[in-house]
């Protein structure tokens with residue numbers, strides 16, 4: 001669908017759019033969390049679809065009678081974003097004992113409670129953590145809440161294992177948050193190595209406010225017990241699988257044994273901070289000098305000249321040149337999309353190969369479009385938040401870029417990124433499965449906007465097509481540990497049909513000799529080479545451009561997993577995320 005308000009407007013440079021338990025219980029499998037985990041999810045793709053707009057809660061709110069005092073308080077600017085009627089919250093969360101006023105005054109602002117709300121929303125309501133955090137937390141608490149929520153979801157089975165060892169019997173369902181507070185406290189003690197006061201006292205106090213002294217005594221006893229035997233319990237819990245069985249089964253079959261353990265370890269470790277230096281605004285030398293002067297440690301990639309890793313991650317806005325657009329935050333393996341496509345524009349034969357050709361264009365070189373005429377027409381579907389769009393525009397600032405995404409809210413981030421980097425693109429809110437609804441018109445506008453962008457065949461006008469398709473996100477679990485608890489095998493099957501549809505329908509618009517890069521941040525064969533194989537079996541005008549030499553010369557062999565077609569990368573500690581790339585060219 002085309003959102004006409006944001007559609008077809010070339011982005012202007014100046015625009016700124018955008019329990020007392022001691023002993024083990026065999027019944028521990030029935031603890032609230034475990035129960036939720038076993039449910040599975042039908043909504044994996046939703047995380048990529050339209051954001052949960054709280055339509056239901058809004059309409060519920062409207063249908064109630066007079067605005068309550070609480071609502072007025074919200075309207076007059078309570079800083080917490082979970083715009084729900086607190087009465088409803090109290091009812092939904094079974095916190096009647098506490099009541100609205102106490103909830104608001106004593107609990108609502110507590111970061112541990114906010115983290116628990118975010119975790120509950122993932123496990124119970126099947127909402128993505130990013131959206132939950134955006135909706136729940138204020139800036140002051142954000143760092144700590146995110147640390148807690150992401151951490152608990154990352155180590156959930158291990159924390160549940162320890163909690164259930166400590167509890168004589170599981171909490172009653174109504175004490176859901178007591179269980180989450182126990183998990184949060186364990187995470188703080190084990191992984192954040194926080195002082196007892198912060199980890200034990202604060203969580204016990206919160207449980208006391210929520211459920212009274214009886215329940216908080218249980219949590220306190222569990223935590224004291226843990227502190228007496230933490231080494232043994234931690235050691236014992238190392239055997240626990242940190243992902244659902246179905247995912248372990250799929251991945252362990254796909255990834256060779258010698259790479260599997262390292263991949264799983266990386267999956268359960270925080271992602272490194274990779275930057276992409278913008279050759280339109282600075283040079284590698286100037287940027288690294290600025291980092292040196294600011295005392296920020298970094299490491300440059302050995303082959304990709306624009307890729308730089310910040311060795312001790314910090315707020316990116318504190319890195320020199322953020323506002324000036326000197327760099328973008330982008331995972332190492334995500335940066336390959338721009339590199340491969342930019343290279344594909346100048347390669348004539350059916351393989352991408354030479355390291356020497358992967359050069360960051362100089363300011364001058366890029367501005368002159370590397371001598372290519374006419375100006376290439378690039379379509380980047382599924383573009384938000386614009387990491388790859390902006391990379392391509394750094395490489396080819398004169399290209400006519402049409403960038404689309406189905407999610408209007410996520411598109412605001414594309415606008416923001418284009419503004420910060422002073423780049424231009426035609427941004428369209430559209431469904432990539434139906435390019436016939438928006439692509440011809442967008443091409444018409446692109447050509448009207450730039451006389452050099454004259455396509456010979458208007459029915460097949462696209463020189464470069466980037467399909468960064470909606471996927472399970474199994475390659476980026478370390479960034480989004482909620483994925484482990486939101487996705488199911490049925491999601492993978494459903495997604496692979498969507499992926500096939502997007503590929504097939506987009507292909508029609510690629511020019512003869514043009515290139516299409518199929519990209520996913522998934523490690524599942526069903527979403528990657530199986531989609532490509534199905535496509536290849538149906539088409540007689542397509543050739544696969546080999547990425548083997550390119551990968552061999554530029555990437556760590558341990559990151560590459562064998563596939564029948566395309567390039568499958570897995571995540572590595574300190575290196576890139578899991579990605580799949582397949583470059584196709586149209587032969588007739």
Ligand SMILES: C[S@@+](CC[C@H](N)C(=O)[O-])C[C@H]1O[C@@H](n2cnc3c(N)ncnc32)[C@H](O)[C@@H]1O
Pocket residue numbers: 048049381382383384385386387388389404405406407410430431432433468469470471521
């Ligand atoms: C992996 S993200 C894209 C990342 C982006 N290319 C980048 O490099 O910053 C996938 C995107 O696909 C979008 N999406 C999901 N289904 C879509 C569809 N049917 N049509 C267009 N976009 C879709 C989601 O909103 C999401 O922004």
